[in-house]
Amino acid sequence: MTETPQPPPVPEEVRSHRAPPGPVQRAGTKASVGTLLIAALAIGGLIASWRPLGGGGTDDRERPFIRAGQAGETVSARVFDAKVVDVRGAGKVRLRGAALDTGGVWILVRTRITATDEETSVGYAALRDARDRVFLASTRVEQEMIGGRSFQPSIPVEGVFVFEVPRDAATNLTLVLARQSIDQRMDAVAEIELSTYDSPTIDKWAATAEPVTIDEPQVVP
Template sequence: MKLLRRLGSALFVLAALATAQAVQTAEPTLNHARRPFPVIGEVGEDVAARTFTARVQQVRCAAALKIGEHVLDTQGVWIVAKLRVGARSEPTSIAYAAARDSADRVYQTTDRISLDLVTGGLTMQPGLPYEGEIAIEVPTASAGSLTLLLADNSFDQRLDSMTEIRLSISDGSACSAEPTTVLLPKAVS
C-alpha cells in the first residue's frame, strides 16, 4: 500500500512538472512579446514604417566596393541597395539597417565606409525624400535569401515598426567580379 502511495505521489509530481514545462514553453517570452512590428514590402514599392517610408529601388551584389581610389574586398559578397527614403510627419533618421538571411542570421551595414543615408545621422524632413545606397557585407551562401531591415532606433527596435523588404538576388555566385561604387545620399524632388 505504501509503495502504491509513493508511486502515485511520484507520478503526480512528474505530471505537475510536465504541465509546468508545457505552460512555460507555450506562452511567448518577453522578448517575443516586445519584438518589432514588421512592415513587409517588396523591391520597387513604398514601405511605410511609423516614422519613415522606404523603397528599395535596385539591389545588386559585387565582390568589391570602390570608394574613391580604394577598393574594399570581402571574403563574402557586398550587397548594395539603392534606397529612396523620407520622413512621414516629423523629422527623423534611419539609424538601423541590416540584412537577415533565411537562417535568421543578421548582418548590419558595414562600418568600413560612411553610410550617411542610414547610420550616419542624416535627419530627413517631411516632404523631402533622399536617395542613396547602402552596403552590407554577407557570406556568399546567404546572398540569395536576404531581407533588408530598416528602423529608426539603432539600439532597441522592440515595440516599434521595422521595414522588412525581401531583396531580389538569386545567389552570391551571380555577383559581379568588378568593384562597384556606392552612391552618396542626395535630396530629390
C-alpha cells in the same frame, strides 16, 4: 404564617469547557483539514502553472511591429517610408578613397527614404538571409544613410546601404530597417524582401575587378 419553599437555584452553565471530541468527531476534523490542504495545493498548482496568452513574456509583449514588403514597394516603418530602388553586387567598392575588396560579396541596396511626420533618421540597417543570419551594414565604409543623416518630412532621399555578406547568403536576402539602432521593441520595423539571385550571378559580382563607386545620397522628386 407558613413560608413558601423556594426552588433550588439553577446551576450556571459552564461555557468554557467542552467535552473532548469522540472518535467520530476527531475523524471529521481530520478530514476537513485534509480537504482544505488538498484544495490549497490544487489552487497553488494552478497559480504556479498559469501563463498569460501568447506566452506573456516581456519579449512577446514588447516585440517590434513588422511591416513587410518587396523590392519596388513602399513599406512603412511608421516614422519613415522605405522603398528599395535597385540592388547591385560587387567584389570591390570605393567611397572617397582606396578600393575595398572582400572575401564574400558586397551588396549595395539603393533605397528611397521619406520621413513621414517629423524629422527622423535610420539607426538600424541589416540584411537577413534565408537561414535567419543577420548581417549589419558594413563598418568598413561610411554609411551616409545611417545614423547621422536626418530626413525631413515628405522629402524623399535616395542613397545606398552597403553590406558585406558571404556568397552563400547573397542569393536570398531581406533588408531590415528601423529608427532605433539597438532597441526596436514596441517600434515599427520595415522588412523588404529583395529579388532572388542565383549562384552564378553572385559569383560574377564577386569576380568583377572594377570597384563600384558608392554614390552620395541625393534628394529626389
